Amino acid sequence: MKKLIVIVGPTAVGKTATGISLAKTFHGEVISGDSMQVYKGMDIGTAKVTKEEMDGVPHHLIDIRDPRESFSVADFQAQAKESIGEIHNRGKIPLIVGGTGLYINSVIYDYDFSSSEGDxxxxxxxxxxxxxxxxxxxxxxxxxxxxxxxxxxxxxxxxxxxxxxxxxxxxxxxxxxRPDQPETSPYDATVIGLTMEREKLYERIDLRVDRMIAEGLIEEAKHFYDQGIRNCQSVQAIGYKEIYAYFDGELTKEEAIELLKRNSRRYAKRQLTWFRNKMDITWFSMTTDQEKKLKEIHQFVEGKLF
Missing domain, CATH: 1.10.20.140 (Histone, subunit A)
Known part of the structure; x- marks a missing residue:
C-alpha cells in the first residue's frame, strides 16, 4: 500500500512547522488538511502557511477556491486522493497536515459518500x-x-x-x-497527533490571535466584507465571523477580538475530543522541549517508512 503520513492536532499546536520539517527530511510534499485554507485571500485568519515557511516544500489544496464557493468533505477527499497519487508518482511521500478531522479521516478510510440510500x-x-x-x-x-x-x-x-x-x-x-464506512485504510497510513498542556496551548492561541490582528486580520476581513461576501461557508469560519460582527456594529473591536480568542480555544478543545474519539493516533506532547520531541517524531516516522 502507498505510504501516507498524517499530522493532526488542535489549532496553534505546531502542525505546520512539524509537517515541513518531516517533508524536508523524508522528501515529502504537504497536503493541507484544513477546510478553510482552500480559500484564496483568506491568509491571516486561517494561519495559512507562507512561502517563506514552506522553505521549498510543495504544498497542495491551498488557494484553490473562491471565497463565494462551498467546499465539502467529499470535494476535499477527491482532491486529496488525486494529490496523493500524483505525489507518489513523483517518488515523494505525501503528508496530510491539518486540523479538520472529518476531512482527513474521509481520505484515510476512503469514505463512500454516495452509497447510502436516500429519501x-x-x-x-x-x-x-x-x-x-x-x-x-x-x-x-x-x-x-x-x-x-x-x-x-x-x-x-x-x-x-x-x-x-x-x-x-x-x-x-x-x-x-455508518456500516458502509471501511474500517481499514487503502493506505499504509501513519497518523501522528500533536498535543499540549491546555494552559500553554490556550496561551499560544491567544498570542496567535494578537499576532493575526497585528498582521492585518481586520483589514483582510474588511476586504471580503466590502465585496458583499456574506452567508458563505468561508467567512463563517472562526476568525472572520467575529470580525464581521464588529463591522455590523454588534460588537466592539475589543469584544470581537476576545470572542475570537474564546472561540478558537473552544475549537481546539473540540478538535482534541474528535481526534481522540475517531482516529487511531500516536500522540506526542509538545508542551516542553519541542526540539527533542521533533527528533522523536522524526525517529518514529523513519521507523514507519523504512
Missing part, C-alpha cells in the same frame, strides 16, 4: 424547513442525533447538513458510524 421526500422537507426557519434552525436538528457532524459542519453548508440528517433518517446511524 427524496425527506430531503425536500428539510430544504423547505431551511427556507422557512433558516439555516441555523436546520443545523440545530443535528445537535441531538449527530453531535460530531453538528460540530464539524457549518450551518450554511446546508447540503451537507441535510445529507447528515438524511443518512440518520434512513439508516438510524450517523455518517461517521
Amino acid at each position: 427524496s421526500d425527506f430531503r425536500e422537507e428539510l430544504e423547505m424547513y431551511a427556507k422557512n426557519y433558516g439555516n441555523e434552525a436546520l443545523h440545530e436538528k443535528l445537535k441531538m442525533i449527530d453531535p460530531i457532524s453538528y460540530g464539524e459542519l457549518h450551518p450554511n453548508n446546508v447540503r451537507r447538513v441535510i445529507r447528515a440528517l438524511e443518512v440518520y433518517h434512513v439508516t438510524g446511524k450517523t455518517i461517521g458510524d
Whole structure:
C-alpha cells in the first residue's frame, strides 16, 4: 500500500512547522488538511502557511477556491486522493497536515459518500424547513442525533447538513458510524497527533490571535466584507465571523477580538475530543522541549517508512 503520513492536532499546536520539517527530511510534499485554507485571500485568519515557511516544500489544496464557493468533505477527499497519487508518482511521500478531522479521516478510510440510500421526500422537507426557519434552525436538528457532524459542519453548508440528517433518517446511524464506512485504510497510513498542556496551548492561541490582528486580520476581513461576501461557508469560519460582527456594529473591536480568542480555544478543545474519539493516533506532547520531541517524531516516522 502507498505510504501516507498524517499530522493532526488542535489549532496553534505546531502542525505546520512539524509537517515541513518531516517533508524536508523524508522528501515529502504537504497536503493541507484544513477546510478553510482552500480559500484564496483568506491568509491571516486561517494561519495559512507562507512561502517563506514552506522553505521549498510543495504544498497542495491551498488557494484553490473562491471565497463565494462551498467546499465539502467529499470535494476535499477527491482532491486529496488525486494529490496523493500524483505525489507518489513523483517518488515523494505525501503528508496530510491539518486540523479538520472529518476531512482527513474521509481520505484515510476512503469514505463512500454516495452509497447510502436516500429519501427524496425527506430531503425536500428539510430544504423547505431551511427556507422557512433558516439555516441555523436546520443545523440545530443535528445537535441531538449527530453531535460530531453538528460540530464539524457549518450551518450554511446546508447540503451537507441535510445529507447528515438524511443518512440518520434512513439508516438510524450517523455518517461517521455508518456500516458502509471501511474500517481499514487503502493506505499504509501513519497518523501522528500533536498535543499540549491546555494552559500553554490556550496561551499560544491567544498570542496567535494578537499576532493575526497585528498582521492585518481586520483589514483582510474588511476586504471580503466590502465585496458583499456574506452567508458563505468561508467567512463563517472562526476568525472572520467575529470580525464581521464588529463591522455590523454588534460588537466592539475589543469584544470581537476576545470572542475570537474564546472561540478558537473552544475549537481546539473540540478538535482534541474528535481526534481522540475517531482516529487511531500516536500522540506526542509538545508542551516542553519541542526540539527533542521533533527528533522523536522524526525517529518514529523513519521507523514507519523504512
